[in-house]
Amino acid sequence: MTFEEIKQTADTYLMPTYAHFPVALDRGENATYFDVDGKPYIDFTAGIGVNVFGANDEGWKAAVTAQLNKLQHTSNLYYNETVARAAKLLCERSGFSKVLLCNSGAEANECAIKLARKASFDRFGEGRSTIISLQNSFHGRTIATITATGQAHYHEYFMPFLQGFRYAQAGDMALLKELAADKTVCAVLVEVIQGEGGVIALDPGYLRAVRRFCTENDLLLMADEVQTGIGRTGSLFAFQNAGIMPDVVTCAKGIGGGLPMGACLCTEALGGTLTAGTHGTTFGGNPVACAGAAEILNRIDDAFLRAVREKGAYIRDKVAGFTGVKDVHGAGLMLGVDLAEKKAADVAARCCEKGLLILTAKAALRMLPPLTITYDEIDRGLAVLAEVLAE
Numbered sequence: 595m596t597f598e599e600i601k602q603t604a605d606t607y608l609m610p611t612y613a614h615f616p617v618a619l620d621r622g623e624n625a626t627y628f629d630v631d632g633k634p635y636i637d638f639t640a641g642i643g644v645n646v647f648g649a650n651d652e653g654w655k656a657a658v659t660a661q662l663n664k665l666q667h668t669s670n671l672y673y674n675e676t677v678a679r680a681a682k683l684l685c686e687r688s689g690f691s692k693v694l695l696c697n698s699g700a701e702a703n704e705c706a707i708k709l710a711r712k713a714s715f716d717r718f719g720e721g722r723s724t725i726i727s728l729q730n731s732f733h734g735r736t737i738a739t740i741t742a743t744g745q746a747h748y749h750e751y752f753m754p755f756l757q758g759f760r761y762a763q764a765g766d767m768a769l770l771k772e773l774a775a776d777k778t779v780c781a782v783l784v785e786v787i788q789g790e791g792g793v794i795a796l797d798p799g800y801l802r803a804v805r806r807f808c809t810e811n812d813l814l815l816m817a818d819e820v821q822t823g824i825g826r827t828g829s830l831f832a833f834q835n836a837g838i839m840p841d842v843v844t845c846a847k848g849i850g851g852g853l854p855m856g857a858c859l860c861t862e863a864l865g866g867t868l869t870a871g872t873h874g875t876t877f878g879g880n881p882v883a884c885a886g887a888a889e890i891l892n893r894i895d896d897a898f899l900r901a902v903r904e905k906g907a908y909i910r911d912k913v914a915g916f917t918g919v920k921d922v923h924g925a926g927l928m929l930g931v932d933l934a935e936k937k938a939a940d941v942a943a944r945c946c947e948k949g950l951l952i953l954t955a956k957a958a959l960r961m962l963p964p965l966t967i968t969y970d971e972i973d974r975g976l977a978v979l980a981e982v983l984a985e
């Protein structure tokens with residue numbers, strides 16, 4: 595099909611939940627993609643933080659196809675070696691004891707919410723079911739996770755929303771204490787760096803204070819690392835940079851390297867909370883996705899993470915000097931750019947025309963390139979961005 599035919603067919607049959615850029619991507623090599631007409635694009639999006647090893651990675655493809663050639667799906671009624679290995683790796687690499695495997699970030703957060711409520715029920719009985727999340731957060735698109743999302747525009751149309759959610763403000767410990775004062779709260783859910791909210795890092799001091807408060811009041815601290823996890827910020831998980839250990843961590847986006855996968859990790863003490871019959875998913879822990887995840891976790895070592903930090907610092911330095919850039923923030927290869935005058939959405943659209951795929955988050959430009967992006971690809975992408983900002 596030509597681009598016009600693809601666009602017309604997609605616009606005819608897909609629900610219009612996304613405003614597509616006018617490009618039909620066809621294939622890629624690492625962080626260089628090609629559209630159906632063969633035009634190249636530098637990719638600063640990784641499919642929204644998903645393709646951690648870029649496109650067409652030989653090791654990832656070999657791992658995934660080896661599993662595909664054996665068995666594509668088993669259901670969770672049977673054991674499978676690839677799934678067991680991926681679960682072990684995820685726990686060992688994160689420092690947690692047990693994991694529930696699922697298919698997306700929203701589902702991983704659903705699991706965390708259920709786990710928090712049941713863990714509290716098991717210990718304290720009824721009456722402690724409230725989850726505190728943060729204003730300006732994003733936790734997914736299901737009814738529970740849009741309720742957890744602390745942004746007003748997600749709380750339109752789909753009422754009634756779930757009961758038992760309250761919203762604290764990053765940095766404001768007094769408000770958090772006030773929200774928890776009636777003893778109905780069981781958990782606090784945070785993004786270590788708010789992704790969709792504009793790439794806004796929580797202050798490490800605040801995170802440590804929240805950790806202390808949760809411990810003192812028997813609340814679970816749950817980190818939504820769906821966007822920040824799996825090497826994105828230059829450590830395997832962003833909580834490690836902040837020097838805290840949550841009770842529950844969720845991840846998704848990057849974990850499958852491009853196949854749908856999510857995970858909810860928890861401590862030993864919480865590991866027995868969700869028992870047979872209390873939670874489940876047909877596709878969760880799919881062996882093909884798990885084969886990809888194992889390959890990714892095996893290759894993200896200290897040297898790989900150091901390279902992520904170095905590339906991130908390189909991009910930050912360059913972009914900080916570009917025309918019309920007010921601030922560059924974030925960590926590793928999760929970067930937000932605040933612009934003085936230009937609208938981020940306009941800049942992203944113009945970059946796309948000129949061969950750079952780049953994201954926005956609220957008013958900021960957002961970069962989530964493949965972690966394997968080369969310096970040559972970075973330079974080519976930044977050249978487009980500099981040109982567009984100078985126009």
Ligand SMILES: *Cc1c(COP(=O)(O)O)cnc(C)c1O
Binds near residue numbers: 698700703790821
């Ligand atoms: C993307 C995202 C989600 C939702 O993940 P899906 O896979 O789209 O369901 C949840 N939390 C955060 C922090 C995210 O960035």
